[in-house]
Amino acid sequence: MFKIAKERLNELYSKIAENMPLFMPIKKAGQVNYGAYEAGVETSVETLKTVKSPKDLFFPQSENMMKFKTEGKNIEVIDIRSEKDAFVLFGVRACDYKAIDVLDKVFLADPVDTYYQSRREASVIVTLACSKVEESCFCKVFGIDATAPQGDVTTWMDEGYMYWQANTEKGENLTAIVKELLDNGGETEVKAQQEATKAVIDELPFSNLDLSKFKPENLNELFNAQEWEEMSEACLGCGTCTFVCPTCQCFDVRDFKTNEGIIRYRCWDSCMYSDFTLMAHGNSRTTQMQRFRQRFMHKLVYYPSQNGGLYSCVGCGRCVNKCPQHLNIVKVIKTLGGKDND
Amino acid sequence: MKDVEMKMLERAKQLLESGEVARVIGWKKGEFFYDPTPASFETVDELKDFVYDWFCGANLSKYLIQMSKKEGKTAVFLKPCDTYSFNQLVKEHRIKRENVYVIAVECLAKLNIEAIKEKTDGIVKSVDVEDKDVKVVTTNGEYTLYKPEVVLSKCAVCNKTHQAKDEEIILHERPERDVNRFEEVEKLEAMTEDERFAFWKGQLSKCIRCNACRNVCPACSCVKCVFDNPHSGIAAKANDSEFEEQLFHVIRAFHVAGRCTDCGECSRVCPQHIPLHLLNRKFIKDIDGLYGEFQAGETDEGKTPLTSYTEGDIEPKDVFNGEAK
Amino acid sequence: MTNENLIPKVGVITDIRKDTPDVKTFRVVGTDGKKLFEHMPGQCAMVSVPGVGECMFSITSSPTNKEFMEFSIKKCGCVTEVLHAMEVGQQITVRGPYGKNFPVEEDFKGKDLLFIAGGIGLAPLRSVINYVRHYRENYGKVVIVYGARSKDDLVDIEEIKTEWMNEPNTEVYLTIDRPQDDWDGHVGFVPAYVKELGLNPNMTAVLCGPPIMIKFTLAGLLELGFEKSNVFTTLELRMKCGIGKCGRCNVGDKFVCKDGPVFRMTELDELPNEY
DSSP: OEEEEGGGHHHHHHHHHHHSOEEEEEEETTEEEEEEOOTTOEEOTTOSSOSSOGGGGTSOSEEEEEEEEEETTEEEEEEOOOOOOOEEEEEEOHHHHHHHHHHHHHHTSSSEEHHHHHHHHHEEEEEEOOSSOOTTOOGGGGTOOTTSOOSSEEEEEOSSEEEEEEOSHHHHHHHHHHGGGOEEOOHHHHHHHHHHHHHHHHTSTTTTOOOTTOOGGGHHHHHTOTHHHHHHTTOOOOSHHHHHOSSOOOEEEEEEEETTEEEEEEEEOOTTSTTTTEETTEESOOSHHHHHHHHHHIIIIIHHHHTTTOOSOOOOOHHHHHOTTOOOHHHHHHHHSOGGGO | OHHHHHHHHHHHHHHHHHTSOSEEEEEEOOSSSSOOEEEEEOSTGGGGGEEOSTTOOOOOGGGHHHHTTSSSOEEEEEOHHHHHHHHHHHHTTOSOGGGEEEEEEOOSOOBOHHHHHHTSOSOEEEEEEETTEEEEEETTEEEEEEGGGSBOHHHHTOOOOOOOTTOEEEOOOOOOOOOOTTHHHHHHHHSOHHHHHHHHHHHHTTOOOOOHHHHHOTTOOOSSOGGGOTTSSOOOSSOSSHHHHHHHHHHHHHHHTTTOOOOOHHHHHOTTOOOTHHHHHHHHHHHHHHHOOOOTTSSSSSOOGGGOOOTTOOOHHHHHTTTTO | OOEEOOOOEEEEEEEEEEEETTEEEEEEEETTSSOSOOOOTTOEEEEEETTTEEEEEEOOSOTTOOSOEEEEEEOOSHHHHHHHTOOTTOEEEEEEEESBOOOTTTTTTTSOEEEEEEGGGHHHHHHHHHHHHHTGGGSOOEEEEEEESSGGGOTTHHHHHHTGGGSTTEEEEEEESSOOTTOOSEESOHHHHHHHHTOOTTSEEEEESOHHHHHHHHHHHHHHTOOGGGEEEEOOOOOSSSSSOSOTTEETTEEHHHHOBEEEHHHHHHSOSOO
């Protein structure tokens, strides 16, 4: 294990950025989101929850996929994909790291989504263990250890230092690049911090949510639960929860006419939107209750049923913080999850 | 605040028990003490979760578009600022007025939990308000914050009073406040064009196009929004470039101009904390300057400056020439 | 593992047949004049008009046709409207095949088969019917019940009359919803007709048509003693990717594009009722 004094972190970031693009929590117009590290930016790696998760480094909110040129009756299809250069994603928390796993199971499942795959393979992920947590955090419920995230490199931070440990070959290579800035040590400090943080996490209000009811065999019972009406009553049908969620991955594909031809792009979409399932001859989900139910059933029942019991919620708590009317997955879990929630 | 809550609860019980109303719209307890959710209560039993506190910032008036079309009367608790939205919706025939029973309630500003968290360390355990002091207890200690700094942006410059007609009122008298709600707009106006462009570019580039601002907005009551209409030619769900988001917000601000009551919900719900209310407030200020002072939602009838013509109206060319400043 | 880039191939429309007032059948080949790709009966393809949009359609032609693919398309939305205005020689884009096919090589083999279609619901069935006709010796008796609003709304009526009706060991029953002057065949809705016909419940049945028709026809079949596990149908939901990623056609733990569009009725019973 290595360590670096906190006041030298900018040197560390610069060193990495000299070698390859570096994306990390950056404060811009008052809010912290993942962005490119460059001269003059305000880094904010200690921010517990960026507004958006780092998912858009692999699955951008909007992404051009191909171009078409048309002439008379003819069409030319132009593949605009390019090789992706290696990049570093820095400061990823344990929940968000687990969320990448959830996304992988969708995008890298056969047939592989090449747009996602190229970015995913180009990434070197440096995670950051949590030391300060919030009452809206509940990653523990999903078996995530916030104090020991994986990734190519794991880092920890205390008042004075950042501690650094490579986990993979990619991580070793990155370590070699910044080696001159690192000193040995940190095992004792990290261990002490982990124990202290775990004790806090154990006491968090949502750390013991009961998920026992969310099993494939209860699919129809949960789907037909009376409580959905009440739970969804205040839902505005906006996409906030979807877009701040690190595991939501639904997208739309649209065409856009430009002077240089037609661009087909994909962009994030939300099952909360009224036109999500709209077809020329009808809509399979006509009420907000149905759309609300879809989102949570997908995370807690449908996805796990397709993926060996893995939930597609990582307990990051962003929806808890950001829903304009304070609806969230915790309320759904408490209402339908199991008797230990009472 | 607690005594107001008790009075409200009492009234809600009476109205439901007597059968005078079929449901009451208010707020119910959340997971924490600071995250109440708008809710409808149909039985006295359901009222056990009823809450009215310093965090009930949500404007309930838009829910009445749906609720007032249901069977039976709906009682609703409206804060002073919410009554303007209510009037505006009635004026636009979005709410069936005869099906609504309005109870106006006291509001001495609502708190912004995110602002409180930013100014304190540790996990917030409790918040108490004593006049201008907000006493916060966290796992790390106790803090006393200055209330005007931790209220919702819409509350910081509010001097609204109840406007709904035929209302029942539960409130204490609130002293008149001397506030200038255009102060922030004036700061923007004082900027150079480049500075202003940079400001809005920075703010609007954070937009994730979640549509929370639109969906919560009482003035955005179109059955089908032009941005959702596949036949409009501009339907879009995400930005192709940062600039498109700017257009989205500017177009929306134009569309609600003259109808926006300055309820501030757009800024309250924005997950990226974009001060969207400033776009609307700029329009309000300009309308005041061009057509004389006007407050949307002050009444539920009558004409509005942008939907009526009088001979004295300013000529469009004069607006373009910047005489309206 | 296969790689999917969602980038389509260019197809050329070589023939357009007007089947009904609102259904046209488009014959499509690649720019080299050859068939774009192989498929199995019941599988679908994403057809697009660049600048307008991309939609999932079932491939109407049989896989045994080695020269071209056909799509029978009803005019009902943005993309289909543009397709209907197209002329021969126009290029479009096609990608696929997507989804699960009818179990023609498994469950259907050696069985007596009952095909029930309503309106444009014949499109996916045409592929499987012609596949079965091609490998006729592998299957038992074939019964086809096909209904539409009116005589003019019967898709592929020429092929039905000249080919299917003359096929050995094959019975074809046509019906229309309301009486018409130049129609001397059966009049009435498909579900009622199916019950009238008193079909042998040991057949394997395939249903395709509007949801309401499927619902009542299935009830009719069950009354006649059909086993749900021997009844198949197809679902249709909004799709964007076709490969189980965009999330749109999710019903319960299934994606219609990937796990469907062909479903056994017993499988549908396990899904929440939201399709």
